[in-house]
Amino acid sequence: METRWQDFWEKESIYRFDPSSDKPPFTIDNPPRYASGPLHAGHAVHYTHIDFVARYKRMRGYNVMFPLCFDVNGMPIEVRVEKKYGIHMREYDRHEFIRLCEEFASGNIEEMTRQFRIFGESMDPSVYYQTDAKYYRRLTQISFIRLFKQGRIYKANHPVNWCPRCGTALAESEVEYRDNITKLNTI
Structure with missing residues (x-):
């Protein structure tokens, strides 16, 4: 039953954003998810909340752009690859890594993408990008130059x-803080 409806939604392009539509546009600036592993319960909760908004806006007559997007750069993927293959990026051929x-x-x-479909998420695969x-x-280069x-x-x-292990800067979101008993004082 579920698959039947998912096939119908896909065939009828129910979630497709139409740039030539007369309906008022509503864009969901969805941060691309890291392609570092399968979805988990946190993804389901997070994206379901966003999906509620997309569906609500469609029901209210908006032309919703809810892109399917993935972040394929950065530490989460590199660390998982190192773990999967038992290698260290600094000791491995760069191009092969x-x-x-x-x-x-x-x-x-x-x-x-398969899992998002099973969840019934209403992202538009025709508005797809990966980083x-x-x-x-x-x-992104053009945007940076324009801002400059x-x-x-x-x-x-x-x-x-x-x-120090990876030899790279980390985003604030990638840093985990914890309290330690130490003789070091911050002044």
């Missing part, structure tokens, strides 16, 4: 979260 990461992410994208696509990289020309890009001194 990138190939392993791409292969790993691609397999996860396939599985995650390693050439057009996406070009778009507008004077919105600047240099400043900020602390950098650094991973």
